[in-house]
Amino acid sequence: MSSSEEMLALIDRYLSGKLPEAERAAFEARVAADSELAALLSSQALAEYAIRASLREEKKRRFEALWQEEDTTPVRPLLRYRPYLVAAVVVLLVALSLLFWLGRTEQWEAGEKMPAYLAEVSSMSSRASTGRDSLTRLDSLWIGSANAFNQEDFERAVRGLESLQQEPELQNLPKASFFAGLAYLHLYEQDPGQSERLRQAQSAFQKVSPLSTYGPQSTWYLSLAYWREGKLEKASALWQEMAAKPDHYRQLEAQELLEHTQP
Amino acid sequence: MAGKSSFDQEIIRDLQLGGVVRERAEYKLYRAYMYFVRERPRKYRLSDEEAQDAYTEAFLAVTDHVVTGRFRGESLLKTYLSRIFRNKCVDQHRKNTTRKVNWVDEFPELPDDSRDFMRQLIGKEDLEKIRRQMEQLGDRCRELLWLAAQAFSPGEIAERMGFKTSRSASSQRYKCLERLKTLISKEKQP
Numbered sequence: 001m002s003s004s005e006e007m008l009a010l011i012d013r014y015l016s017g018k019l020p021e022a023e024r025a026a027f028e029a030r031v032a033a034d035s036e037l038a039a040l041l042s043s044q045a046l047a048e049y050a051i052r053a054s055l056r057e058e059k060k061r062r063f064e065a066l067w068q069e070e071d072t073t074p075v076r077p078l079l080r081y082r083p084y085l086v087a088a089v090v091v092l093l094v095a096l097s098l099l100f101w102l103g104r105t106e107q108w109e110a111g112e113k114m115p116a117y118l119a120e121v122s123s124m125s126s127r128a129s130t131g132r133d134s135l136t137r138l139d140s141l142w143i144g145s146a147n148a149f150n151q152e153d154f155e156r157a158v159r160g161l162e163s164l165q166q167e168p169e170l171q172n173l174p175k176a177s178f179f180a181g182l183a184y185l186h187l188y189e190q191d192p193g194q195s196e197r198l199r200q201a202q203s204a205f206q207k208v209s210p211l212s213t214y215g216p217q218s219t220w221y222l223s224l225a226y227w228r229e230g231k232l233e234k235a236s237a238l239w240q241e242m243a244a245k246p247d248h249y250r251q252l253e254a255q256e257l258l259e260h261t262q263p
Numbered sequence: 264m265a266g267k268s269s270f271d272q273e274i275i276r277d278l279q280l281g282g283v284v285r286e287r288a289e290y291k292l293y294r295a296y297m298y299f300v301r302e303r304p305r306k307y308r309l310s311d312e313e314a315q316d317a318y319t320e321a322f323l324a325v326t327d328h329v330v331t332g333r334f335r336g337e338s339l340l341k342t343y344l345s346r347i348f349r350n351k352c353v354d355q356h357r358k359n360t361t362r363k364v365n366w367v368d369e370f371p372e373l374p375d376d377s378r379d380f381m382r383q384l385i386g387k388e389d390l391e392k393i394r395r396q397m398e399q400l401g402d403r404c405r406e407l408l409w410l411a412a413q414a415f416s417p418g419e420i421a422e423r424m425g426f427k428t429s430r431s432a433s434s435q436r437y438k439c440l441e442r443l444k445t446l447i448s449k450e451k452q453p
């Protein structure tokens with residue numbers, strides 16, 4: 001393997017998160033000091049992104065072609081036992097109705113509903129690509145933080161994002177605050193004993209201006225962080241705000257939460 | 264826990280192995296829950312085509328999460344896929360009711376909340392450029408890069424694409440990658 005191939009292989013491993021901690025830190029230090037290497041990293045990240053994006057489109061085409069092979073839309077295998085299922089469902093419905101009328105509360109607890117919403121947080125990804133020929137020190141810091149976030153190393157992501165916010169020219173950078181908030185939420189979910197993490201998440205989301213690109217998302221996750229901490233009044237105020245906006249991307253969920261969490 | 268299902272265990276293991284084994288597992292998983300489309304929530308009033316599209320989107324997200332380790336096996340694959348499928352149906356419903364189509368929707372890789380973020384990084388023109396650059400690469404280079412991105416080993420790539428040795432497949436991959444980077448940098452020049 002030539003030395004340039006070795007370098008590309010090293011960048012491959014960095015971008016895919018396969019470098020061990022010490023090697024990763026050493027590589028990032030090299031990137032910060034070497035503008036040629038930084039440019040190489042940037043162009044490789046963009047190329048990898050192009051490959052992944054086009055591969056995804058191609059896969060979509062291939063899988064969607066499978067529908068043409070089916071005569072009819074597939075039926076759940078168990079449906080051949082439909083008569084038994086229908087009987088079982090009727091019995092179950094009667095039992096559930098009884099439970100309901102016997103006074104089961106419809107209120108949702110945060111701990112019951114939150115995992116579903118927070119599962120969506122784990123599907124979020126902050127992409128590390130600047131699309132530029134060369135990287136500045138701040139770009140490198142952002143790439144490091146975004147990679148850490150994507151690799152679910154939230155402690156490291158938070159450290160990087162917090163340092164970004166210390167930069168005088170980048171104070172109140174909405175995307176850094178937003179992803180810091182998400183990272184704190186993740187850390188809390190990993191260890192619910194650390195309630196401080198919830199407050200740090202709230203503080204990060206509060207820094208994001210409602211008018212910025214991240215405003216609507218920050219409001220939504222701020223409401224979840226309040227709810228998780230048991231501050232239902234504050235959460236409800238935000239849900240009312242979102243429910244009143246027909247174009248808010250979480251309007252339906254906000255309405256649903258308002259209906260089910262009110263005493 | 265997913266460990267209780269031997270189907271899940273097998274699929275997760277094979278997806279993470281990559282290459283040909285992953286490819287087979289992907290088809291197996293995709294076919295296993297195609298019936299979700301028939302059983303989709305009716306309240307969203309999606310057409311069959313829209314529901315199939317939502318299913319494919321959800322499936323791609325799930326395989327991506329399994330491969331990258333974001334799926335931690337805290338639920339069955341079926342439950343996980345069903346939840347994401349439902350979210351995709353909601354997305355499609357919103358798109359239908361607001362009658363606004365955001366260009367970023369064309370980029371199915373992106374989860375909802377990162378779309379705005381990506382819009383800042385990659386403009387619509389860049390997205391079209393990316394498609395054009397991948398076209399310009401030619402079928403063979405494109406296929407090679409796609410196989411490598413799916414963790415096909417150099418040996419598997421050599422076998423599928425007819426290279427004599429895995430070493431030549433490997434070195435061809437770097438050449439193709441370099442060609443792609445050159446195309447990208449040419450596009451960026453004013």
